[in-house]
Amino acid sequence: MSPFFLSLMLSAAAAPPHPAEAYARAHQGQIVRELVEALSIPDVAADRPNIRRKAEFLRGRFAARGFEVEILETAGNPLVFARMGAADASRTLLLYAHYDGQPVDPSGWKQESPFKPILRNGKMDDGAQEISGLGALDRYEDDWRIYGRSASDDTSPIIAILAAIDAMKATKTMPTWNIKVILDGEEEAGSPSLVPAISLYRDKLAADLMLILDGPIHPTLRPTLVFGARGIVTAAITVYGPKMGLHSGHYGNWVPNPGMRLAQLLASMKDEDGRVKVAGYYDGITFSEEDRKALASVPDDEAALIQLFSIGSVDKVGASLQEALQYPSLNVRGLSSSYVGALARTIIPDSATAAIDLRLVKESAARDIEAKLLKHIESQGYFVVQERDATEAERLSHRRTVRVDFSGETNAYRTDPGDPNAVKLTRALRNAFGVDPIRIRTSGGTVPIAPFIDALGFPAVSVPTVNFDNNQHGENENVRLGHFFRSVGIIAAAMQIEN
């Protein structure tokens, strides 16, 4: 933690905790145990038997708190739907979270299994050691972390809802609005069943404001509201080489190399400073004075991030991290061609593939960005086939041939911070914590929820709570327990929004 953040964080921590957070800290043994139980169920969306086990587990836990709970069937994984009425409430708050986790490659995890959570006395990268007794202890330090898939993304917010309800019952400060909870079992697979579920369950899902409980709170631990999220398209770009791998000696210098051609194609897409060179990529993006003020008010400590990530320079898409996130991105998330390392062989490979993700903003719809990228690839001399392999005749008759597969199209969303219910939420957090929440115009990550928000027809705001250095989407995902306990207070405060 940088001195800058540390001072802000200490001042946040110095304030007396929210009563619900105080309750969570007093009952931490039981709350952590419930989280550990949830994390012990494998929850990759494709693992349908286990994901259903997790849905049933959560159904039971919500029911135990007095929620009326249903498993809503879809063509994919089930949704868990829970509701609890509030006396005299005229409005309804819909809490969204997801109970699936990212796919795992267990070989990269420094523990027996991503689904056997372990406790460390700090951050693994800083040399923290495993502590035994996870789930059986009564006291946990704030800096301790639980390592396991979906620890942060997105199981701990679900357990925090349960703890918030327990706390509110204990402190006799029940939610002011009717509460509904919808738990998605396919978020990391793009939430394919969410929009179709609306036509089946529209009345159940009706509400006045949706809170999306996902993502990291600002490093200062100041309550954070996020009014938009970038969308995403993923693309696989495969450049063809010779039909079969060829001896690099016998044909190198004569048969074109697909890895080199892929490199040249990728290099054509971005300049040295990370700005996308695809024509029209940034079209329509402008900022009002107020936008710029809001972006500048986010207390990011970029120097600390640079130090944390050990990077020697940053891309220059925007003047700051917050500004950079208001633009669509083009990220090479994976490269593959034949082998590197011990299995490398001296061949001209038959193909080379880049896995790309394009993060979208409100101004860049998925289909638009796809069309612009395709046009760019064609401008580099390529014949493009989509969603299928090129035939030999096509490969022979074009100087360069590439296969492009787009998938996972999810548009960005952005809610107006001036929406009356959004203003009430902002006020609820300010009143509870004595400080303006940090307001993020568009967060960088994607919640595959833009079409869901559109179709539901009421505004949505994210309330992120977990630590930002949680290795989300990578190996050794973790949640810091101080953040987890604090999240109980934040979620409870949001549920006390003025009626």
Place this chain on the structure above:
Amino acid sequence: MSPFFLSLMLSAAAAPPHPAEAYARAHQGQIVRELVEALSIPDVAADRPNIRRKAEFLRGRFAARGFEVEILETAGNPLVFARMGAADASRTLLLYAHYDGQPVDPSGWKQESPFKPILRNGKMDDGAQEISGLGALDRYEDDWRIYGRSASDDTSPIIAILAAIDAMKATKTMPTWNIKVILDGEEEAGSPSLVPAISLYRDKLAADLMLILDGPIHPTLRPTLVFGARGIVTAAITVYGPKMGLHSGHYGNWVPNPGMRLAQLLASMKDEDGRVKVAGYYDGITFSEEDRKALASVPDDEAALIQLFSIGSVDKVGASLQEALQYPSLNVRGLSSSYVGALARTIIPDSATAAIDLRLVKESAARDIEAKLLKHIESQGYFVVQERDATEAERLSHRRTVRVDFSGETNAYRTDPGDPNAVKLTRALRNAFGVDPIRIRTSGGTVPIAPFIDALGFPAVSVPTVNFDNNQHGENENVRLGHFFRSVGIIAAAMQIEN
């Protein structure tokens, strides 16, 4: 086979076969059986118990032909050394081959194991089917192929030596020179023990001319002599990203992507037509009129290769394939960064690696080319560390940091075609086959033998015999049996070089 080659090949096949080839065809059941036995022993250089089994197997087979055989121990895998004196011989021919094969990834093979050879009634890519009875049949068609690791590279030439000796004994036309055979067990690992073996075994290895039995004969099946071979350096180039994989949404557009930077670095190394842009890479390369004539006399059918490989264009390093091979190359043999496909995750990876091979020619020594490549990488704004990971302090204090690991340095060699013993060899093949052998100035592939040739101090010429479409170094390596039978005649003819 193109009409062009087919006509040349038929005319080659129409001539009466060499007596040793005729013998091989008459005894094909036994000869193929011996090849199958040899291919059934796993022979990756790193698999030391099995490679020794193969050495012992070969020791026995050469001894059975009356060779005096020894296993020459080295710091690595053993060399198999065999010799057989010739009456009235004043000169000695040293035959070199290697008994190890390339590393394998069994998942890419269309058979139970690369070390359980199978027979197909043609080329697998053309839809040929497996035929049972491999090793137990008496007759095999010329177009049938044996699929298995090292079938072509380089076990079949070894078995062809044995068959040639059998044939010469049966036809009472024994070798005119003393024959020595040296079989390398680490060629695919760079032959690290070959030069050190000279100091231990110099007298044993003394000879007047070395024949290197490795690589593919010209597609016309015309006897082929190769006077040089490109050398090689392999390099692993790893561009660093953030210290840990980061969520591509939260940081994409701000934290630089190592895959994109690697792509930009690779793209800086070559132009659109495959010419290397590294300064000085082609220094010193010139061709005499005679060189150009010799290069032009090689009857390559480039159109047929283009068709075979399904490529829509070729690189423009030289005016022809033969000319291209007289230049050093820069081949991206592998790319890796995080994942593509089902395991792909939306992260900014922590690194991206390219595995490169640089093929060398006589004018480009390994250390020179390495220095030029490093200088080029630095010119692209990189801080370079070699043979170790960069520290966090280094990554923080330089805009871009890259790790480079060079290995496998083997220089090129080129023998003067006017050397008197090389001239005798050329004449022996012309006399035996009634046609000028095809003479290759420098072949594209590497035999890690340049320093061995230098240290031995006598000239070396390659006599390649296997089919060029053998998937050498890839999956589903194979040897065409027509080529195998013909190789027996070619090797016998070479052993009847004038005294």
